Amino acid sequence: QSVLTQPPSASGTPGQRVTISCSGSSSNIGSNTVNWYQQFPGTAPKLLIYINNQRPSGVPDRFSGSKSGTSASLAISGLQSEDEADYYCAAWDDSLNGPVFGGGTKLTVL
Amino acid sequence: EVQLVESGGGLVQPGGSLRLSCAASGFTFGTYAMSWVRQTPGEGLEWVSAISASGFSTYYSDSVKGRFTISRDNSKNTLYLQMNSLRAEDTAVYYCAKVAGGTYSRLDYWGQGTLVTVSS
Numbered sequence: 120q121s122v123l124t125q126p127p128s129a130s131g132t133p134g135q136r137v138t139i140s141c142s143g144s145s146s147n148i149g150s151n152t153v154n155w156y157q158q159f160p161g162t163a164p165k166l167l168i169y170i171n172n173q174r175p176s177g178v179p180d181r182f183s184g185s186k187s188g189t190s191a192s193l194a195i196s197g198l199q200s201e202d203e204a205d206y207y208c209a210a211w212d213d214s215l216n217g218p219v220f221g222g223g224t225k226l227t228v229l
Numbered sequence: 230e231v232q233l234v235e236s237g238g239g240l241v242q243p244g245g246s247l248r249l250s251c252a253a254s255g256f257t258f259g260t261y262a263m264s265w266v267r268q269t270p271g272e273g274l275e276w277v278s279a280i281s282a283s284g285f286s287t288y289y290s291d292s293v294k295g296r297f298t299i300s301r302d303n304s305k306n307t308l309y310l311q312m313n314s315l316r317a318e319d320t321a322v323y324y325c326a327k328v329a330g331g332t333y334s335r336l337d338y339w340g341q342g343t344l345v346t347v348s349s
Contacts, residue, residue, distance in 0.1 A: 121273060126282070136317060141251050145246035151332060151334070152331070152334075152335075154332075154334050154335045154336075156274070156336075161341055162341075163324055163337075163340065163341055164266075164274065164324070164339055165339070166329070166335070166336060166337045169329065169335050169337075170331070170335070171328045175337065178326045207273065207274055209274075209276075209334040209335075209336075210332075210334050211332045215290075215291070216263075216288060217276055217279070217288050217289070217290055218273040218276045218332075218334035219270060219276065219278075219334075220266075220273060220275065220276065221273070223274070225274040
């Protein structure tokens, strides 16, 4: 049972906009920044979004993040087949004194 | 180019020990905190442990506290994870990751991972 809650799956067709939610509490998302990771099968995770809505160099602007209260969202616009991957949210948890991850969302491009 | 290369994984019996290493290059290792994150095959990510840039401060998840010890040798640009009293539920791919700064949940570079299997 992950501390941060994500839907296990999401899907969309090429060109569509999809969003992935991440729900937490006052001790994590509510008081700390959120980061998102993208992971392809058999590879290490890659930082996709940091500090709620910032993109590292090289990440397309089709990817965006937002945060409100104790929830955060990752949006992918202009969905492409190569976006098919697992996506994880993460945040520091003040109560647990460590980072916590969401359970991950498997994105399928139909 | 930042590179993180883990080693030391393998098959170990329950109750046994293993030490993982992570060789870092391409950045000033001694100025960044580092972290270990694990992933059970087919499952999600779980943070395991973190260490400050100096090595003075260490952090552990409740699931490994008292059994695992994180350390670093800044002269060798190497991060370690000593794992004792291993259990079947510790079976996972273990990744070392560089903390980008600001928060230990922001990991900007990851190694390729090393598989630890705890089984008799």
